[in-house]
Amino acid sequence: MPFSAPKGTYDVRPPDSARWLEVRGALLAPARLAGYALIDTPIFEDTALFARGVGESTDVVSKEMFTFTDKGGRSLTLRPEGTAGVVRAVVEHGLHHGQLPVKVWYAGPMFRHERPQAGRFRQFQQVGIEALGVDDPALDAEVVALAVEAFRELGLQRTELLLTTLGDRVCRPVYTEQLREFLAGLPLDADTRRRAEVNPLRVLDDKRPEVQALVADAPALVEHLCEECRVHYDLVRAHLTDLGISWHEAPRLVRGLDYYMRTTFELQHPLLGAQSAVGGGGRYDGLSEAIGGPPLPGIGWALGVERTLLALDAEGVHGEPPARCAVFAVPLSEDARRFTVPLIDELRRAGIPTDMAYGGRGLKGAMKAADRSGAALAVVIGAEELATRVVQLKDLSTGEQQAVSADDVVAQVRKRLP
Numbered sequence: 001m002p003f004s005a006p007k008g009t010y011d012v013r014p015p016d017s018a019r020w021l022e023v024r025g026a027l028l029a030p031a032r033l034a035g036y037a038l039i040d041t042p043i044f045e046d047t048a049l050f051a052r053g054v055g056e057s058t059d060v061v062s063k064e065m066f067t068f069t070d071k072g073g074r075s076l077t078l079r080p081e082g083t084a085g086v087v088r089a090v091v092e093h094g095l096h097h098g099q100l101p102v103k104v105w106y107a108g109p110m111f112r113h114e115r116p117q118a119g120r121f122r123q124f125q126q127v128g129i130e131a132l133g134v135d136d137p138a139l140d141a142e143v144v145a146l147a148v149e150a151f152r153e154l155g156l157q158r159t160e161l162l163l164t165t166l167g168d169r170v171c172r173p174v175y176t177e178q179l180r181e182f183l184a185g186l187p188l189d190a191d192t193r194r195r196a197e198v199n200p201l202r203v204l205d206d207k208r209p210e211v212q213a214l215v216a217d218a219p220a221l222v223e224h225l226c227e228e229c230r231v232h233y234d235l236v237r238a239h240l241t242d243l244g245i246s247w248h249e250a251p252r253l254v255r256g257l258d259y260y261m262r263t264t265f266e267l268q269h270p271l272l273g274a275q276s277a278v279g280g281g282g283r284y285d286g287l288s289e290a291i292g293g294p295p296l297p298g299i300g301w302a303l304g305v306e307r308t309l310l311a312l313d314a315e316g317v318h319g320e321p322p323a324r325c326a327v328f329a330v331p332l333s334e335d336a337r338r339f340t341v342p343l344i345d346e347l348r349r350a351g352i353p354t355d356m357a358y359g360g361r362g363l364k365g366a367m368k369a370a371d372r373s374g375a376a377l378a379v380v381i382g383a384e385e386l387a388t389r390v391v392q393l394k395d396l397s398t399g400e401q402q403a404v405s406a407d408d409v410v411a412q413v414r415k416r417l418p
């Protein structure tokens with residue numbers, strides 16, 4: 001076979017695909033209970049949307065985008081994240097003129113040209129929510145709590161919430177200037193010095209121990225917040241406390257996207273090694289304007305499905321693999337097969353997940369297939385009973401078998417299913 005999935009990608013395939021689907025659904029279940037509705041935007045967008053929205057100086061935009069030119073000469077990019085596209089869609093369709101906040105969820109593939117490693121892919125799955133049009137600390141707390149709850153819902157116990165505020169247009173520039181001055185006085189290498197000029201906040205997040213030692217005494221943004229940002233952050237924390245949610249203050253949390261303002265957070269899992277972030281998000285009140293829209297506050301998050309699955313494995317949380325079907329039909333002759341096809345159709349129409357032995361296998365092979373299917377019951381249709389319209393219902397865990405009328409099969413099956 002000359003082909004394999006492209007580097008950094010993978011195939012979601014059975015039997016694990018059932019778990020993948022279940023996890024994706026479970027991560028979004030709390031948000032759906034809180035009134036978030038589906039939004040589905042294109043997988044590619046105008047390249048400039050990400051350049052302006054996510055930020056030209058970020059690694060995501062400057063190094064990791066899958067960008068191509070279409071036949072009309074337009075520069076398009078496979079979305080590296082979902083927020084910029086959602087804000088574009090909300091503004092384009094005037095959803096923000098309706099009831100506020102606009103609350104939406106999404107799920108789908110994102111693309112980043114990163115160096116693949118455990119938990120890091122070039123095509124990966126995110127689920128996300130965004131709440132737009134309202135700047136209310138209670139909404140920040142709701143959004144953060146829905147991420148915490150998403151992991152709790154799955155049975156993960158060790159996910160940690162890191163929380164901070166990044167200030168706003170008033171206090172951040174003042175702080176950034178102070179930080180720049182502080183960094184200018186340090187013996188940094190040329191590369192880091194350049195980074196300190198473009199985006200000094202990012203230097204604080206440098207993982208190298210020698211840089212960490214140098215910036216240990218750097219001024220902290222949380223100590224330079226304007227009054228409005230301080231009040232906002234205090235209220236967010238008060239609401240989270242009321243909700244019984246605990247967190248770590250992370251004054252040096254720097255996210256890889258430039259649109260964040262005020263409340264910013266990440267969810268990390270301690271057993272995941274280098275790629276420990278299972279999710280992240282925050283408030284992005286300037287994003288709409290950055291892409292040419294009206295002032296439109298917003299807050300949201302995205303969670304990584306692959307890393308969530310890795311975290312579940314690491315904690316040993318294994319859901320029951322769901323059975324492929326509840327009933328498995330075994331026809332024992334060609335005539336019986338004619339009889340079985342409409343019979344399984346009837347069971348399926350009654351809402352009972354049903355499959356049958358295809359491919360003319362003998363009784364032994366067919367019963368093996370029945371066992372493998374995970375079904376609780378087998379319906380065995382023998383040639384000799386066709387005239388009397390009788391089938392055998394076999395309980396696959398106890399082996400007990402009983403003859404029932406084919407005309408009554410739905411009711412008989414229902415009686416025996418858990």
Ligand code: HAM
Nearest residue numbers: 081083120121124277278279280281282300301302304
């Ligand atoms: P992000 O932190 O860039 O945020 O990505 C969110 C999550 O996606 C990460 O925590 C991680 O679990 C997963 N992820 C990111 N890159 C990869 C990768 N290469 N392979 C596997 N998983 C990955 C955002 O994307 C923002 N749009 C979140 C947001 C929504 N902020 C506000 N609203």
